[in-house]
Amino acid sequence: MAGRVRGSARALLAALLAPALVALLVAPARGRGGRGHGDWDAAAALPPLPPREDAARVARFVTHVCDWGALATLSTDQAVRGWAFADVLSLSDGPPGAGSGVPYFYLSPLQQSVGNLQENPRATLTMSLAQTNFCRKQGFDPQSPLCAHIILSGTVTKVNESEMDFAKQSLFVRHPEMKTWPSSHNWFFAKLNITNIWVLDYFGGPKIVTPEEYYNVTFQ
16 A cells, blocks of 8 residues: 555656656757857758868858867876867857857866966867767768868967957857856956868868968858
């Protein structure tokens, strides 16, 4: 008898919780990817990939539709000093549909990568369409050259006052959670000053794109 009562109670609890669990599963995320924040992962919102022959345009496309990347710096940690150190960072080159090509970051001195950059600002950033629906829909493995990705090298610096508002708007519209990050972490806006660009979007090795070619692209 007691077992039947417990079973009935569990069934009742499950019935009461079911609607709440469904709501959590289907509700859009608060951060990038939530509706109203330029969700490139939605098939209807992701623009078509530019022609692969136009490497500069492909590079700008990947930079614009990606909202995070892996940034490699040189470690200052004594255990691995001088070794490559990669970390995932959220980024944005502008509001959806209005990309500048400049990868902006919201950084804190508490991050290990930032400590590395304070000693040596040189860094390499990679971004891949594997983070969108593009590669999954086409059946491309993230390592396949057909799953377009780019590699950008340069130096990371704080943005100046003239860029501050654009960097803030660019990041906060895609990553609204950033607005609530604790001020005690001394967050600041930074960018990658690009000096070298490699595009891998097909077989036969990377394509070299100059910063001039990259920034001369009119991309919307």
